[in-house]
Amino acid sequence: MAEPLVRMTNIKKSYGRVQALEDANFHVNEREIVGLLGDNGAGKSTLIKVLSGAVPLTSGDIFIRGKKVNLRRTSDAIAHGIETIYQDSALVTQLSIARNLFLGREPIKPPRFLNRMDQEAMNVVARDLLKQVGISKNIPPTTPIGSLSGGERQAVAIARAMHFDSDLIILDEPTNNLGVAETQGVLSFVRNARDSGHSCIFIAHNIHHVFQVVDRIVVMRRGKVVADDIDPKKTSVAEVERIITGMSDKEIRDAIIEGRPSHG
């Protein structure tokens, strides 16, 4: 097996005396959608925050394509090609789609000292990206994010990650508060992202949404990864639910190999 895109080994994270992550091992391969599941407080949020540079880890290592990296800030993670999309927080609602897509990396029209954004170029790219990510409606790129639906906002955030060649797109509860059609839209954006060469981590409370889109399911419980090679095509939803809640240790041992990553 080739070196995975991202590998996290023996990750520990404690908040004071609370141990949020205890020797968590986790990896994502190239061109793979991983579903990260777990009950509230299982540690999946913390794991994602560590990976996106939002919180520093207490100990452990993170490797990207085999190279050890240090993710101290969100911008570090983005620089390493890891983009995290929270439901609302990734975009500026007052700004237009195009201005959000290019925020922080706005193209400048010559002469450079005028510091003038090339708004036409931004609009052209934005229009193209919206099509690519699969937004069917004809939404002008000058529309403010505030007037888009939840699903459309997710699409814009995913489009931005794709455009700036993020290798790994982390989606935290992307289908929360979305209607049925909107959810299907977001799921298809995620598939499009994988098909164009990106990997994704998909976190959702709704297991059915996870099953529809992911290649592999990872389950966390009490700060540890307790299953990391569940094939959604060969496993039932009920079985995964049992692993998440940890009904009985025996059942879990039957279904998984505890705490040992199968790759890397």
Added chain:
Amino acid sequence: MENRSLIQRLIARPEFGPFVLLIIEIAVFWSINHDFLSPQNISNTLAFTVELGLIALAMTLLMTSGEFDLSVGSLFGFSPVLMWTLFNSGLTSLEVGFLAALLVAALIGLVNGWFVTQLKIPSFLVTLGMLLVVRGTALFVTDGFPQRTWSAEGSWLAEVLVGDFYVGPFRIYMSLFWFIAAAIALGYVLTQSRTGNWIQAAGGNPNAARARGVNVNGVKIGLFILSSLMASLAGVISSLRTSAANPNSGTGYELEVIAMVVIGGTALTGGRGTIIGTVLGILILRVMRNGIVLIGVPGLAYNIFIGAIILGMMALHSWLERRHQAGT
């Protein structure tokens, strides 16, 4: 059809409400007293309008980035006092005194910005504290007395900043051109430049902006400095024009300036700002102050009208905002 959508788009702009209000205001005052549009009255109104306006332009950018500055009124009073004190004591020439005043203002802006961004103290508290420090310093240095200012005659600095000339019957001060230049420059920065995108993002969603690598703190500190510099410049201009440097001048300007900015359609909470709206807001309040006196309403009633305008415009903006959010 095309035409109608153009009109609809015009109405949906945040500047539309203030624009209509200004037209109504002018029409009402003019119909009651025709002197309202006399060259002399227009000249007089404009002279002071642009001085407050310079502060309001900078405040627009600062408020778009999600902060505001209550210390501008005190700087308006302090900077000319500092300049004249340095000059009168023979320490510096008037020009060097002016530069020193600007430098001190920039430093004050830097301190404001540092407290807000590094110590994470709300700008309301930081700049309120700074207001008291700066105003207190101005009063202490001068013992509360105005400074001598009669020796500015013939200084090139005075000519450049407030030199006046006649265009037909209109008396125009150079400060009008500085105001127009500042409005165009800052309007450009806010709507066309990359910096403008960062300013709006810093006010709209600072965490998202930070995650994209935008230096949110740098943007805010820069705008605090700009705000202080503009207040200082406005104070010096006003002092040169009226030949007065009173340590108490500018009292209460901070609130009038913030009112001008929000009436124009800039959001108090940040993320959205408009220079055109601010220019309209400046005119609305100054025309109101002038017109009320001219039509014989007691000047003391001025604040009633200003308060009513602020409330009315806020109601209009919030209504437009909700319509906009609903996508109609």
